[in-house]
Amino acid sequence: MLVSTHGDITSGLGVVEDDAVRLTSELIRIDTTNTGDPDTVVGERAAAEYVAEQLGDVGYEPTYVESGDRPGRGNVFVRLPGADPSRGALLVHGHLDVVPADASEWSVHPFSGAVQDGYVWGRGAVDMKDMLGMSLAVARRFKRENIVPPRDIIFAFLADEEAGGLQGSQWLVANRPDLFEGATEAISEVGGFSVTFKDGVRSYLVETAEKGIAWLKLKVRARAGHGSMVHEDNAVTKLAAAVARLGTHRFPIVMTDSVREFLAGVTEITGWEFPEDDLDGAIGKLGAISRIVGATLRDTANPTMLTAGYKANVIPSVAEATVDCRVLPGRQEAFERELAEILGPDVEREWISLPPVETSFDGALVDAMTSSITAEDPGAHVLPYMLSGGTDAKAFQKLDIRCFGFAPLQLPADLDFASLFHGVDERVPVDALKFGTRVLNRFLLSS
Numbered sequence: 009m010l011v012s013t014h015g016d017i018t019s020g021l022g023v024v025e026d027d028a029v030r031l032t033s034e035l036i037r038i039d040t041t042n043t044g045d046p047d048t049v050v051g052e053r054a055a056a057e058y059v060a061e062q063l064g065d066v067g068y069e070p071t072y073v074e075s076g077d078r079p080g081r082g083n084v085f086v087r088l089p090g091a092d093p094s095r096g097a098l099l100v101h102g103h104l105d106v107v108p109a110d111a112s113e114w115s116v117h118p119f120s121g122a123v124q125d126g127y128v129w130g131r132g133a134v135d136m137k138d139m140l141g142m143s144l145a146v147a148r149r150f151k152r153e154n155i156v157p158p159r160d161i162i163f164a165f166l167a168d169e170e171a172g173g174l175q176g177s178q179w180l181v182a183n184r185p186d187l188f189e190g191a192t193e194a195i196s197e198v199g200g201f202s203v204t205f206k207d208g209v210r211s212y213l214v215e216t217a218e219k220g221i222a223w224l225k226l227k228v229r230a231r232a233g234h235g236s237m238v239h240e241d242n243a244v245t246k247l248a249a250a251v252a253r254l255g256t257h258r259f260p261i262v263m264t265d266s267v268r269e270f271l272a273g274v275t276e277i278t279g280w281e282f283p284e285d286d287l288d289g290a291i292g293k294l295g296a297i298s299r300i301v302g303a304t305l306r307d308t309a310n311p312t313m314l315t316a317g318y319k320a321n322v323i324p325s326v327a328e329a330t331v332d333c334r335v336l337p338g339r340q341e342a343f344e345r346e347l348a349e350i351l352g353p354d355v356e357r358e359w360i361s362l363p364p365v366e367t368s369f370d371g372a373l374v375d376a377m378t379s380s381i382t383a384e385d386p387g388a389h390v391l392p393y394m395l396s397g398g399t400d401a402k403a404f405q406k407l408d409i410r411c412f413g414f415a416p417l418q419l420p421a422d423l424d425f426a427s428l429f430h431g432v433d434e435r436v437p438v439d440a441l442k443f444g445t446r447v448l449n450r451f452l453l454s455s
């Protein structure tokens with residue numbers, strides 16, 4: 009039965025919307041803090057078991073898989089067969105882990121999942137237990153009501169995204185590609201949310217590209233010695249100078265297709281101009297989202313860690329630094345050349361790299377995203393954009409899966425959504441979750 013072909017596809021959705029709110033809140037209550045150190049990660053197994061239980065309750069037979077080289081990195085999968093098995097499957101993926109939160113800084117406890125003042129509060133509310141809650145609620149509805157989507161849908165709930173997915177999606181793609189068999193397209197986080205550029209004009213941004221991540225370790229070796237002596241060959245001095253040069257360097261503006269298309273769309277909607285000779289200034293008009301867009305105009309390299317020495321009067325032989333580099337699609341070689349020039353020959357470099365992602369904003373899936381949003385918010389505009397950060401899409405593109413950020417939320421015009429990611433008092437409007445659940449329901453029935 010293809011429900012989308014007859015009658016009102018949203019009838020009885022109130023229950024599903026409430027389910028999404030409950031699931032989001034309950035998922036937040038399971039602390040899944042990922043510090044980046046695999047030995048201190050907690051809660052992923054408990055969260056995966058919770059998800060498996062919620063899916064099992066309505067008749068799914070979920071697959072539980074642990075990823076990586078430590079126990080407890082829980083992942084859950086279900087596959088819902090579609091009407092046309094000859095079509096590629098759609099992967100709907102989300103991560104179970106969250107970044108740490110310091111309760112003393114919050115107005116509510118970060119793992120309370122409190123539903124108050126029209127919001128669901130807590131770590132993961134927008135990154136990304138909201139999307140987990142919405143997709144779980146829709147997956148549960150489809151099973152309960154024997155709804156057959158147009159094609160196979162794989163729902164995947166994953167570990168370790170917040171540490172680059174090396175113990176999660178990257179591991180799964182390398183070791184268990186069978187779990188994603190036949191998947192040709194995917195949706196996940198950091199896209200589909202609304203931005204209000206001008207009064208009454210809402211735009212929804214679909215993520216079609218991501219910068220690459222390149223975590224760079226710098227090392228300088230020099231001569232050890234006594235801190236009281238004249239000493240020319242000091243590792244700390246040399247490293248500090250290199251780090252300062254890199255940290256203050258501004259990489260050139262490079263327009264990519266995604267950014268160009270996004271800015272052209274904004275111009276069409278608002279009339280705002282983005283002249284090439286003052287892009288940095290003009291981007292400021294975009295409000296809260298300008299920080300993300302600004303970071304997609306150029307490569308960046310931010311020093312984040314420094315370490316050297318062990319005693320005040322000993323000049324150490326080694327000094328090290330870590331730099332968080334984010335590289336535009338197509339820029340990796342040019343970026344590395346520029347970086348080598350800035351650092352000079354005496355600085356050793358070691359990389360952990362995750363490539364950029366870029367796809368085009370067209371095709372049937374994009375049409376389904378657009379129509380499912382405009383069905384719920386008539387007159388809205390849907391635009392592609394590039395994310396300055398990274399997601400599990402980096403792993404799934406290795407399987408030639410076309411990846412989009414589409415976790416739909418209709419947000420209040422004055423909400424600084426970008427700052428809620430990894431921020432204090434992370435929260436998601438209850439109405440946004442309900443809206444997103446309706447959009448996701450439509451989308452999965454029409455994609």
Ligand SMILES: [Zn+2]
Nearest residue numbers: 135136169197
């Ligand atoms: Zn996330």
